[in-house]
Amino acid sequence: MPALALCLSLLLSGCVSLNGSTYTVVEPHVEQPVLGEDSSTVKASTYSELVNGVLFFVTQGMETGIIQLTDYNGDVEEDLNRACLEVAKDDPLGAYAVxxxxxxxxxxxTTYEATITISYKRTLDQISSLVNITGTSAIREETVQALSSFKTELALRVGYFTGDADTVKEQVRQAYYDTPAAALGMPECTVTLYPETGTQRIVEILLDYPQESTALKRQSQELMEQAETILSPIRYQIETRRLDLLMEALPGAVKVSAQGGSTAWDALVGKGANHEGLALAFQLLCDGLGLESDIVEGTFQGEPRFFNRVVRNGAAVWVDLSRSTGQTYTAAQMAEMGYQWEGQEA
Known part of the structure; x- marks a missing residue:
């Protein structure tokens, strides 16, 4: 039998090119394949099991794996090439990592043994660091965490993805203003989607900050210490008085400069901040007091302007520290002065 097997044995090979123009788009396969004698060997008898086996090797970061095909009715050579291309080009993990x-x-x-050899463009750490989320809107929350620690790379496996790279960049931009303590200069953002189409994607976000992370962390620490100095006399006062006490403290705490920097650090530690930096500083202080507030990006007399909305005793009031460091305004007063913003009541 060994001699007969040797005579009948045919060694065939194939190589998948990622530039191929014809392929079948499928949803990612997540089924656990049937393993052989060890974890580097899987068994398959259908095309879907074949694809799943190749994908299993990728999820494990394996460079070589064996697929044993038994009772397989398809064209083995064609299906192997097609399955490898499908994983490498159409599956999010394959498109990202392979x-x-x-x-x-x-x-x-009637038995086939296929050796799958995989070359990666990502490290095993990068593959294992992928974060699973559902929906495009969840990108913002994950980016907040990345920005807070000044991470330069974030890779997310997104289910039910909608939008495009510009949609992701807008999520990153919004996340920046959600993190005033770390908003020390908007990082340059590069977004790549794997694959290019589909509702299941891996979203890679690369962040290039204006300073080294050590300098940013030092500035963030200085900013938080200064904020604590301002807030410590207020924090333990009754909740309904905290906003009023904060407004009383602000004239001596913030530095206003129309030509100043655009960060909270410039407003509280540096030589002065413009409207953007002042809005970030006010948001940081409100967060520290547990006040419901947000940064508003609108216009003032037709020019771009950052200011704040904060809730006082259940009602919203508006603050623009570049106009007054100690005063709040109603929506009607803001509109009368020439402010406009999204969602503004007519």
């Missing part, structure tokens, strides 16, 4: 996939197979009677 450089190319090669396959060789040997046939003995």
């Amino acid at each position: 450089d190319f996939i090669k396959n060789d197979y040997t046939t003995i009677l």
Whole structure:
């Protein structure tokens, strides 16, 4: 039998090119494949199991794996090439992590043994660090955490993805204003989607900050210490008085400069901040007191302007520290002065 097997054995090979123009788009396969004698060997008898086996090797970061095909009715050579291309080009993880996939197979009677060789463009740490989220809106929350620690790279496996790279960039921009303690200069953002189409994607976000992370962390620490100095006399007062006490403290605490910097650090520690930096500083202080507030990006007399909305005793009031460091305004007063913003009542 060994001699007969040797005579019947045919060694065939294939290599997947990621530039191929014809392929089948499928949803990611997540089924656990049937393992062989060890974890580097899986069994398959259908095309979907074949694809799932190749994807299993990728999820494990394996460079080589064996697929044993039994009772397989398809064209083995064609299906191996197609399955490898499908994983490398159409599956989010494959498109993100794989450089190319090669396959060789040997046939003995009705059994085939395929050797899958995978070359990666990502490290195993990058693959294992992927964060699973659902929906495009969840990108903002994950980016907040990345910005807070000045991470330079974030990769998210997003289910039910809608939008495009510009949608993601807007989420990153919004996340920046959600983190005033770390908003020390808007990072340059590069977004890549894997694959280019589909509702299941891996979103890669690369962040290039205006300063080194050590300098940013030092500034953030200085900012938080100064904020604590301002807030410590107020924090333990009754909740209904905290906003009024904060407004009383602000004239001596913030530095206003129309030509100043655009961060909270400039407003509280540096030589002065413009309207953007002042809005970030006010948001930081409100967060520290547990006040419901947010940064508003609107216009003042037709020019771009950052200011704040904060809730006082259940009603919203508006603050623009570049106009007054100690006064709040109603929506009607803001409109009369020439402010406009999204969601503004007519």
